[in-house]
Amino acid sequence: MTTRTSPALTIAGVTAVHGRGAKAxxxxxxxxxxxxxxxxxxxVxxxxxxxxxxADITLGLRLPAEGRVLVGGVEWCTPSARPPRDRRHLVQGVPQDPLAAFVPRWTLRRSIDQAVRRLTGEHDTESRVRRAAELAQLDLELLERRPTEVSGGQAQRAATVRAVAPGPAVLVADEPTSALDARTADAVSAALLSVTQELGIALLxxxxxxxxxxxxxxxxxxxxxx
Ligand SMILES: Nc1ncnc2c1ncn2[C@@H]1O[C@H](COP(=O)(O)OP(=O)(O)OP(=O)(O)O)[C@@H](O)[C@H]1O
Known part of the structure; x- marks a missing residue:
């Protein structure tokens, strides 16, 4: 059983190898x-x-060479096992470039709704998206715009909404503020930290x-x- 204080994410003796054979x-x-x-x-x-x-191993985008990753105490991936499809919502990512999280021609809302539906199987996304936007301090009306019609900081907050709305146990953010000016980066990372703390999500x-x-x-x- 998973208790409130047991780890949401466990990385145990994980290593990685790039390349094969003589190039490994x-x-x-x-x-x-x-x-x-x-x-x-x-x-760091x-x-x-x-x-x-x-970050990629934790997201399940590549497999470790050794060791294993557990989410909520349950095996997530090993050198021979990818994360199970039905648990994919449990680990979500916030990319360095927020535009990577969205379909360019769609409103932010449509991309977020589609991700939540695909990952949770729920059709009604409204309450999840509203709560996530509130915590990320993003005006809901901005979600009706396309990714290029908002500022970099707003796009990164929207990427945070997209990542937390499916209800993950773990969030992986790889340099999420490196493309932003110092003041915006500060506000966006503060929002990321407070959202994950508030929702009890483990943040890498x-x-x-x-x-x-x-x-x-x-x-x-x-x-x-x-
Ligand atoms: N696709 C790849 N093929 C071969 N080697 C790779 C590949 N991706 C990463 N590497 C190598 O793996 C090592 C770790 O790369 P990684 O991107 O994880 O480093 P990092 O700490 O995130 O670096 P940075 O701070 O520059 O982003 C590096 O030596 C890199 O050259």
């Missing part, structure tokens, strides 16, 4: 980590340390920004494998 190269040193509901962990380290690789946040890392519950520094 270790790209993530053995990494272990627990994040409880509502906690946030900043993943030099360029090439493996931060995005760790890849960042180069020390002021963002400082606001997280903990920092995990990773180094490239030797």
């Amino acid at each position: 190269r270790a790209t993530l040193a053995p990494t272990s980590l627990d994040i409880r509901p509502g906690e946030s962990v900043a993943v 380290g030099r360029s090439g340390a493996g931060k995005s690789t760790l 946040l890849v960042t180069h920004d020390p002021s963002v890392a400082e606001r997280c519950t903990r920092t995990l520094r990773i180094s490239a494998p030797r």
Whole structure:
């Protein structure tokens, strides 16, 4: 049984290898980590340390070479097993470029509704989207615009709404504010931290920004494998 204090995300001895055969190269040193509901962990380290690789493994976009990832104490992925389809809503991502989260020709609302329906099987998305937008401090009317008709900060808040509305246990944000000016980046990362805390979501946040890392519950520094 999962209790309030048991980890939402467990990363146990995970490593990564890029390439095959003679070209195979270790790209993530053995990494272990627990994040409880509502906690946030900043993943920091030099360029090439493996931060995005760790984010991709947690999202289920690539498999670890060793180790395993658990979500809510239940196996999420291993070197031989992808995340199960019916649990995909449990881990959501906020990308570096918020435009990547949306279909360019659609309103933000349509992309969000479609993602929530696909991931939850629920047809009525209204209350989920309204609550997520309220917590992300995004005016609901802005969701009627297309991705290029809002500011970078508004688009990133909308990407946060898209990620939290399906009800994930874990949110993975890979450099979510690096394309924004310092003041907007500050406000957007504050919103991300408060939404996840409020909803009891575990946040894995890849960042180069020390002021963002400082606001997280903990920092995990990773180094490239030797
Ligand atoms: N598709 C790929 N093919 C081969 N090697 C890759 C690939 N993607 C990443 N790598 C390598 O894996 C290592 C880790 O890359 P990763 O993108 O995870 O680092 P990072 O810490 O996120 O870096 P940055 O801060 O620059 O974004 C690097 O040495 C990189 O060159």
